Amino acid sequence: MAFSVKTNSGAMAALQSLNATNASLETTQNRINTGLAVSSTKDDSAKYTVAQTLRGDLGGLDAVTSSLNTAKSTVDVAISGVEQISDLVNDMKSKAYEAAGVADTDTASLEALQKDYDGLKSQIDSIVSSSDFNGVNLLSTGGGSVSSLMTLDTGNKLDVANIDLEADATISAMDGATDLADTATAATTVDTLDTLGDTLNGYLSDLGASSRQIEGQLDFTSSLSDVITTGIGNLVDADLAKESANLQALQVQQQLGVQALSIANQSPQTILSLFQ
Numbered sequence: 001m002a003f004s005v006k007t008n009s010g011a012m013a014a015l016q017s018l019n020a021t022n023a024s025l026e027t028t029q030n031r032i033n034t035g036l037a038v039s040s041t042k043d044d045s046a047k048y049t050v051a052q053t054l055r056g057d058l059g060g061l062d063a064v065t066s067s068l069n070t071a072k073s074t075v076d077v078a079i080s081g082v083e084q085i086s087d088l089v090n091d092m093k094s095k096a097y098e099a100a101g102v103a104d105t106d107t108a109s110l111e112a113l114q115k116d117y118d119g120l121k122s123q124i125d126s127i128v129s130s131s132d133f134n135g136v137n138l139l140s141t142g143g144g145s146v147s148s149l150m151t152l153d154t155g156n157k158l159d160v161a162n163i164d165l166e167a168d169a170t171i172s173a174m175d176g177a178t179d180l181a182d183t184a185t186a187a188t189t190v191d192t193l194d195t196l197g198d199t200l201n202g203y204l205s206d207l208g209a210s211s212r213q214i215e216g217q218l219d220f221t222s223s224l225s226d227v228i229t230t231g232i233g234n235l236v237d238a239d240l241a242k243e244s245a246n247l248q249a250l251q252v253q254q255q256l257g258v259q260a261l262s263i264a265n266q267s268p269q270t271i272l273s274l275f276q
Contacts, residue, residue, distance in 0.1 A: 011264035018257035025250040031238040032247065038236040047235045054232050060152045061225045065218065070134060071148035072214040075160055078138040079207045081131030085124050085165070086200045092120045093193040096179070099186035114180045121179075128165050138207075141166045146210075150217050158217075160210045163203050171196065 031037055041048040095117040102109045128139045137143030138160065146160035165171060179189045 008264060008267060010267055011261060014257065014261040014264045018254070018261055021250060021253045021257050025247070025254055028243050028247050028250055031243050032240060035238055035240065036236050037238040051232050051235045054228050054235075057152060058225060058228055058232075061221055061228070064149045064151065065221050065225075067149040068214050068218050068221065071146045071158065071160070072211060072218065074133045074136050074138065074146050075207055075211045075214065077131050077133040078163065079204065079211060081127050081139050082163070082165075082200055082203050082207065084127050086197065086204065088120050088123055088127075089193055089197050089200065092117055093190060093197070095120070096186050096189040096193060099180035100183050100190060102183065102186075104182045110180055110182070117180055124165075124171065138163050139165045148214065151221075158210065158213060160207070163207075168196075168199065 030039065038044045038047045038051065095113050099110055099113045099117075102113070104110075129137075131137055131139045132143070135144070136146065138145065139162075141164050143162055143164070145162045146158070148158045150156045150158050180186045
């Protein structure tokens with residue numbers, strides 16, 4: 001090998017090797033700091049692009065979950081309201097049966113039953129007006145309806161219509177003040193309440209089906225989110241155990257590279273010995 005004071009090829013080679021080691025060390029340290037093997041498109045464009053697309057899907061699923069949760073809460077509040085009204089109707093029917101078995105001449109008993117009946121009936125309006133969630137009341141006139149996203153396809157929605165118990169003809173028919181005035185009227189009231197009970201059972205069936213559908217979709221959306229999150233991790237997450245071992249190896253290579261560069265930089269000094 002020729003000796004030259006102008007060109008130190010050994011130092012140049014050592015410097016290139018040290019620079020490569022430093023670059024690898026920086027990459028490894030970044031992976032350890034971020035926990036990501038692919039944190040930028042500069043690391044791996046294909047994986048980064050796929051991961052970004054999946055992250056967008058996750059954001060959409062979060063919106064779907066929020067929409068479903070709101071819808072479920074609204075429907076569940078309506079179910080609770082209808083269940084309580086159904087219980088009241090059963091109690092009212094019990095009073096009507098009692099009145100139907102009382103002699104028309106027993107006005108004191110009929111009046112007492114009528115008061116109890118009216119007290120139960122007055123609770124229906126209160127329940128209807130208070131069955132509200134987030135500004136939506138499926139039981140009241142003009143209370144709104146429910147429309148919820150089911151999937152990332154914006155055209156796939158679940159709609160739950162307003163029941164509007166305030167306008168229900170059977171409930172409106174009970175607004176009279178003499179539902180239990182005599183045994184004949186009480187018997188008619190029993191039939192009316194039977195019809196109302198059947199109507200409420202139909203509402204409960206429909207609302208219950210909607211609630212179960214929403215709950216099932218929530219479970220699916222949660223599972224799908226977990227799968228997508230795992231998929232993103234498989235694409236971009238760093239193997240920290242591997243990176244830790246690699247870090248130690250690179251640190252040793254860096255120290256050796258520094259020493260090699262130092263030795264190479266001292267080589268031209270040997271030329272001076274030739275002139276002594």
